[in-house]
Amino acid sequence: MALDRDETSERVLEIAESLVSEGGAAGLKARSIAERAGIAVGSIYNLFGPLDRLHGVVNLRIMDRLAEAGNSAVRHLDEQGVIDTRQKLLGLARAYLEFVLARPVAWAALLAFNPRSLGVEEQGQYVRRLDALFEIIAGVLADDPTLDVSPEKRRQMARVLWLSVHGIVVQSIVMQESEDKARRVQSVWDHIDLLVTTFLRGVDHRPAELH
Amino acid sequence: MALDRDETSERVLEIAESLVSEGGAAGLKARSIAERAGIAVGSIYNLFGPLDRLHGVVNLRIMDRLAEAGNSAVRHLDEQGVIDTRQKLLGLARAYLEFVLARPVAWAALLAFNPRSLGVEEQGQYVRRLDALFEIIAGVLADDPTLDVSPEKRRQMARVLWLSVHGIVVQSIVMQESEDKARRVQSVWDHIDLLVTTFLRGVDHRPAELH
Numbered sequence: 001m002a003l004d005r006d007e008t009s010e011r012v013l014e015i016a017e018s019l020v021s022e023g024g025a026a027g028l029k030a031r032s033i034a035e036r037a038g039i040a041v042g043s044i045y046n047l048f049g050p051l052d053r054l055h056g057v058v059n060l061r062i063m064d065r066l067a068e069a070g071n072s073a074v075r076h077l078d079e080q081g082v083i084d085t086r087q088k089l090l091g092l093a094r095a096y097l098e099f100v101l102a103r104p105v106a107w108a109a110l111l112a113f114n115p116r117s118l119g120v121e122e123q124g125q126y127v128r129r130l131d132a133l134f135e136i137i138a139g140v141l142a143d144d145p146t147l148d149v150s151p152e153k154r155r156q157m158a159r160v161l162w163l164s165v166h167g168i169v170v171q172s173i174v175m176q177e178s179e180d181k182a183r184r185v186q187s188v189w190d191h192i193d194l195l196v197t198t199f200l201r202g203v204d205h206r207p208a209e210l211h
Numbered sequence: 212m213a214l215d216r217d218e219t220s221e222r223v224l225e226i227a228e229s230l231v232s233e234g235g236a237a238g239l240k241a242r243s244i245a246e247r248a249g250i251a252v253g254s255i256y257n258l259f260g261p262l263d264r265l266h267g268v269v270n271l272r273i274m275d276r277l278a279e280a281g282n283s284a285v286r287h288l289d290e291q292g293v294i295d296t297r298q299k300l301l302g303l304a305r306a307y308l309e310f311v312l313a314r315p316v317a318w319a320a321l322l323a324f325n326p327r328s329l330g331v332e333e334q335g336q337y338v339r340r341l342d343a344l345f346e347i348i349a350g351v352l353a354d355d356p357t358l359d360v361s362p363e364k365r366r367q368m369a370r371v372l373w374l375s376v377h378g379i380v381v382q383s384i385v386m387q388e389s390e391d392k393a394r395r396v397q398s399v400w401d402h403i404d405l406l407v408t409t410f411l412r413g414v415d416h417r418p419a420e421l422h
Contacts, residue, residue, distance in 0.1 A: 112319070
């Protein structure tokens with residue numbers, strides 16, 4: 001029962017993603033994929049080129065899934081009638097934290113991945129995926145009538161919030177063995193809450209001379 | 212002219228650090244170190260054990276140097292008579308950004324490094340090094356009489372500020388090929404400034420009901 005090219009690609013990507021989830025970039029071996037997929041090692045290179053590039057394509061899929069998680073969190077908050085910007089941003093941060101906690105090894109591998117090992121076209125895809133994530137946050141800020149900032153400033157704020165939450169979440173991956181998981185997640189969460197709450201308060205209360 | 216054990220260790224660490232600076236963790240090869248140091252490959256394993264552990268020791272040295280850069284930035288600001296907390300925090304952030312820009316590959320390798328490949332004792336050294344970095348920022352916050360927060364809250368704020376700036380700086384490493392360097396550094400700097408300024412404003416202007 002031979003699979004067609006698309007089905008085989010999909011199957012290889014699924015297997016590649018589980019291998020990266022188990023053992024990071026080092027776990028991504030053509031032989032392991034070939035064994036699990038029941039195909040020849042050469043087919044993998046024919047479909048995806050070098051393993052670096054395969055890892056890059058896996059990462060793009062993971063980023064798409066994160067964007068889906070973010071958009072679904074926004075929809076969920078809308079359905080619940082949440083209109084408070086802080087609550088919405090915390091909801092998005094929560095979605096991000098849970099996303100990372102569900103795949104810490106794959107996420108660490110994605111962060112360690114060097115997009116420069118990809119072609120220019122795929123590097124562009126990385127940047128666009130990241131921009132899509134920032135846009136979700138910028139959308140939440142745009143919905144807040146009390147934030148009287150330009151679209152450009154809003155994009156900058158969205159990037160700062162995302163990257164800051166990211167810095168806090170990423171640290172939690174590194175430190176994951178140093179204390180028990182529930183305590184660690186609570187601590188990460190307290191830090192995210194302090195960041196989002198204090199930052200938003202800082203925006204709301206800007207004195208006029210500062211802009 | 213034989214070197215003694217300490218001199219050889221020091222030499223191996225220096226070479227290991229330049230190899231990591233050039234090619235990341237993948238560049239750290241026992242054969243390359245042995246060639247450059249003019250010693251046998253076996254001596255490296257005798258001195259440091261597996262290469263993972265050697266990379267860990269290199270990382271601890273890099274973190275020590277970052278702490279030195281931070282402390283020296285604080286001294287410099289003191290000498291210049293800077294007392295504004297925002298200016299001090301931006302000075303520290305600048306020192307961190309410059310530190311990372313001077314060794315982007317080694318820093319990315321440090322972040323991708325899994326401390327769990329070290330023993331418990333060395334994992335503890337990692338955590339202590341990181342705590343020392345947070346303490347530098349907590350010290351700046353403690354010197355500000357307008358910030359009426361508990362030492363515990365101050366430590367939490369210091370961690371949030373550090374990790375947030377870290378998230379912004381790290382992103383700049385990943386994106387480093389996407390635009391010209393001067394523009395990229397300016398953009399990173401604008402984001403850091405927005406973060407620190409807005410966060411501090413949020414702390415200063417906390418309404419009483421929120422704590």
